[in-house]
Amino acid sequence: MSNTKYVMSKGVAFGEEEEMEMLSDYASKGWVLYKFSFMGYKLKKAKPEKLQYSLDYRYNADEEYFSYFKEAGWNHICSASNSMHIFSAPEDTKPIYTDSDTKSEKYISQYKLAKKITVPSLLCFIVCSILFTILVSLAKYNYIPHIYIKIFGVILIPTLIITLIITIVTGLPCISYYTTLNRIKDGSSTHVNHKALKKLLDTLATIATILVISLFLLSLFNIIIIKMVGFLLIGLIAFITCLLSTFVK
Known part of the structure; x- marks a missing residue:
């Protein structure tokens, strides 16, 4: 049995919340996101976790940008084209964007x-x-x-x-x-x-x-x-x- 899994994306522009909820559901089943893939995501087998995921956009993101998320309790998971970034955090972590x-x-x-x-x-x-x-x-x-x-x-x-x-x-x-x-x-x-x-x-x-x-x-x-x-x-x-x-x- 493979320790990795490919999941196709439905298009984050059309259903970002649904995409992140889908990744959270996979994490609860022991499949956590570890990188972007062509028109989708690559997941790896891991211990089941209650995680929430958040997608953010920032071109040419620097260390200060990622540090801001880390201090707020969000871990950087992967990036695509140096413009789209996904972060994860425990379920009870406060969202970055609140207003x-x-x-x-x-x-x-x-x-x-x-x-x-x-x-x-x-x-x-x-x-x-x-x-x-x-x-x-x-x-x-x-x-x-x-x-x-x-x-x-x-x-x-x-x-x-x-x-x-x-x-x-x-x-x-x-x-x-x-x-x-x-x-x-x-x-x-x-x-x-x-x-x-x-x-x-x-x-x-x-x-x-x-x-x-x-x-x-x-x-x-x-x-x-x-x-x-x-x-x-x-x-x-x-x-x-x-x-x-x-x-x-």
Whole structure:
């Protein structure tokens, strides 16, 4: 029997409290966290303990940062990308963040980082979509040779797909952090935020899936003509939203 175990993460941006509770439950069963792993955590066999875990964000954390947690009774367990850190402490240890101001500080940097990536990628996706639509329209009415569609399509289509993936992958956490900050400000539970996000993802995934099937059937019976790139983009949205929906509790 192996002394280590891999546990997949559901996404800390969408369910941080649930993730930490899950790790606490494993610790009570004799499996304690010892490091991050690809899209999850690595646990090792140990004596069962009643532990609580806390996730914090700090870029280029120094000794003073870790000392602050240690003095408060929290032990540093592991870090990822020198920005995300997990600490553990006995069940009765006082939380580090106890008021709305300090809780907000924890998420502000993550929100700003996600926003800094999401906004440019979304703008790039919109611009590329407009350019591709214009090119297709011009070629359709013979204003430009069709060869231009193939030439620019080699550049625009991969760019559309990449920027769409980046926008969705960073945009959803950005929305999650933003709504979490608002919930903290209003004094509401973050669990409500995650349920709302789960509902949004389920709705988007359902709409995109129905749209793909509908367009396929309409195209099959020659009611409308849809380019393959249209199916790919909508299908990609459906796949990503369905995948993310399974990760959000």
